[in-house]
Amino acid sequence: MSQPAPTGLFLSFEGIDGAGKSSHIAGIAERFRAAGREVVSTREPGGTPLAESLRELVLHQAMDPLTEALLVFAARRDHLQQCIEPALARGAVVLSDRYTDATFAYQGGGRGFDLALLRTLESWVQARVDAPGQLRQPDLTFWFDLAPSIAAERLAGARAPDRFEALDQAFFTRVRDGYAARAAAEPQRFARIEADAPREAVAAQIARVLEARGL
Ligand SMILES: Nc1ncnc2c1ncn2[C@@H]1O[C@H](COP(=O)(O)OP(=O)(O)O)[C@@H](O)[C@H]1O
Numbered sequence: 533m534s535q536p537a538p539t540g541l542f543l544s545f546e547g548i549d550g551a552g553k554s555s556h557i558a559g560i561a562e563r564f565r566a567a568g569r570e571v572v573s574t575r576e577p578g579g580t581p582l583a584e585s586l587r588e589l590v591l592h593q594a595m596d597p598l599t600e601a602l603l604v605f606a607a608r609r610d611h612l613q614q615c616i617e618p619a620l621a622r623g624a625v626v627l628s629d630r631y632t633d634a635t636f637a638y639q640g641g642g643r644g645f646d647l648a649l650l651r652t653l654e655s656w657v658q659a660r661v662d663a664p665g666q667l668r669q670p671d672l673t674f675w676f677d678l679a680p681s682i683a684a685e686r687l688a689g690a691r692a693p694d695r696f697e698a699l700d701q702a703f704f705t706r707v708r709d710g711y712a713a714r715a716a717a718e719p720q721r722f723a724r725i726e727a728d729a730p731r732e733a734v735a736a737q738i739a740r741v742l743e744a745r746g747l
Pocket residue numbers: 547548549550551552553554555556676686687690727728729730731732734
């Protein structure tokens with residue numbers, strides 16, 4: 533008798549720069565490993581050698597908004613094909629520090645790039661081979677929501693800013709609005725985390741979301 537296909541799980545972590553998402557991913561990975569799951573921790577742009585090269589360009593080279601959008605989607609395509617899809621097919625838990633919601637928030641909201649064109653790129657890049665007509669989207673997205681003024685205070689002096697982190701609070705207000713619009717459009721997929729809470733309280737919110745979903 534053939535075995536049923538393993539069930540992978542795809543979680544993404546989103547929010548403006550400095551919202552605190554990277555601080556919690558290792559703990560979540562540990563939770564799933566302790567439950568016996570294979571965990572693949574990855575990030576966007578990045579997650580494969582080619583996509584990491586594209587990340588360097590996107591974060592550090594000046595370019596026009598269309599070039600930026602095409603590069604983040606090119607990186608995502610390679611990441612999906614080389615890393616995410618094989619991991620999900622093995623039944624692994626994939627934890628991705630950012631995914632496509634970041635493109636809608638940063639390139640769409642922040643840069644003001646045409647959302648219809650982003651949706652077209654999304655439909656090309658994320659088309660599923662195993663499920664025709666469906667796009668590869670996370671099963672659950674944690675949105676670390678935080679006022680841009682607090683994020684800026686956290687990041688001040690914490691690390692050298694890249695092309696995005698150097699932008700002003702008006703940019704991050706538009707990025708936050710971009711996330712809010714994506715969350716409103718897909719409320720079942722999104723879990724909004726009040727990220728201005730202390731670290732332990734943020735971790736407790738995350739644990740409650742996972743428990744509520746039986747994860
Ligand atoms: N809940 C929190 N309260 C205060 N500072 C935090 C909190 N979570 C993270 N930080 C700090 O804020 C900065 C940004 O956190 P980080 O996890 O790198 O954010 P992100 O990955 O969302 O950009 C780091 O210096 C981190 O130590």
